[in-house]
Amino acid sequence: MMRLFRKEDVAGDVRRRKVEILLHSTHLTINLPRILEDGYVDTARGLRGRLGEHAERLLHDPRRLEKFAVGLDYINCSLTDPNYELLYARSKSAWQAEWVHFKLSLELLSHPDTMFCPVSAAQDHGQHVTTGLEGFRTMFAEQVDTYSRDGLSKNEPTHPQAEVLINGKLPLELVQEIITPDAQAMNEVQRLLEFYHQKIPVTVEPKFFLWPKRLKK
Template sequence: MSDIMGRARARGVTRLCHCTKSANLSHILGSREIRPVATLREAADAYRPADIQRLDGAPDHTFLSVEYPNAWYQSQAADRDPHFRDWVVLTLDAELLATPGARFCPYNSARDGSCGALPGTEAFDALFAPTVTGNAARKRERAHPTWWPTDDQAEIQIPGTIPLSAVRSVIVRNGQQAALEHHRLTQFGMAALLPPLVVAPVLFDKRALSASVRSGIRPPETPYVLRATLAE
């Protein structure tokens, strides 16, 4: 086990998360991987970018968060594209933290073009510093869990692609969206590739999610059970 993984396990970190528009799910399943923007551009693949500004300056990296999604970023990105409002959260193996070249930024890296995104154990530990200054100073209060970064928008930047095999589940806002995503992928012949669907509305509410996790309360997540229609 790497030093970073040892630190993550000691803190109780169980998973990583990646936000994307639901319109990109079929592309991820079809290619069997999550690809960074730079790779998608080179391949001229059909995809709908979540962030056209890319102030982070790292299009060759895939952005993840620790344990829960960056709902603040997701909310802002969704507002920029009113025609595609459905988003999903992919949960991934925590072992990706040990990926060679992985970088860690204790705040949203769009603030400084990823200057604060650094590799190594010290950079990982900085995610959980007593105080982190991004767009404002964030402090760890008494109830702040060990597994949650000090700033809600802390990032992990993974170079290159991430295999579909690292995806553990796909989280959606409600049961209606879960049924719709399953139907869409069935139409594309990709339902068999879809990781388990999970319903967790709080993960799409930036204020509710922040209040919950910063007090150490894990929001409820309910596995989606597909209701088969019986032929008469």
């Protein structure tokens, strides 16, 4: 009797690795009010088209787009943990108080135009960015640059700057909750949500704002 095998896909690997967290990090005072007013997270190209030179202050890392033009049309995200190095590079000592994380629908990982990168997407001008199941799996390779999987859970990408890139605008309907570091930040997010007439659950989860032991500042 012929056995039927389910075709392997990204969603299957997500389940197998028990990946439960897809995050987009945004600045509490600079970005979040604009996002809640717009009703979506916009791409760098979209922001520049609408706001011109005023868009630059809203971009997480404008300089990387000079090396990675494809990133103009994508929203950068991370799996399981935030991209701590990016947040620290922008905010230095105050990064824990200045950022919040959008927890996104995992269905975005299975979109055919979602891209994956085992390192920072801008590294080597985007040469490491790929799509599909093989692209997803590169994020969990046994060795990526100087990083290995020693001591990592199976849902943690090997490199701390591994990225998921979501194509186009990201509507707030795909944001399942907003993660904050403490009660003060949660209260401010809730105030902004009420002001802009948006309804998204808000949680306090300090573990997403603790500097990982394997990284050096």
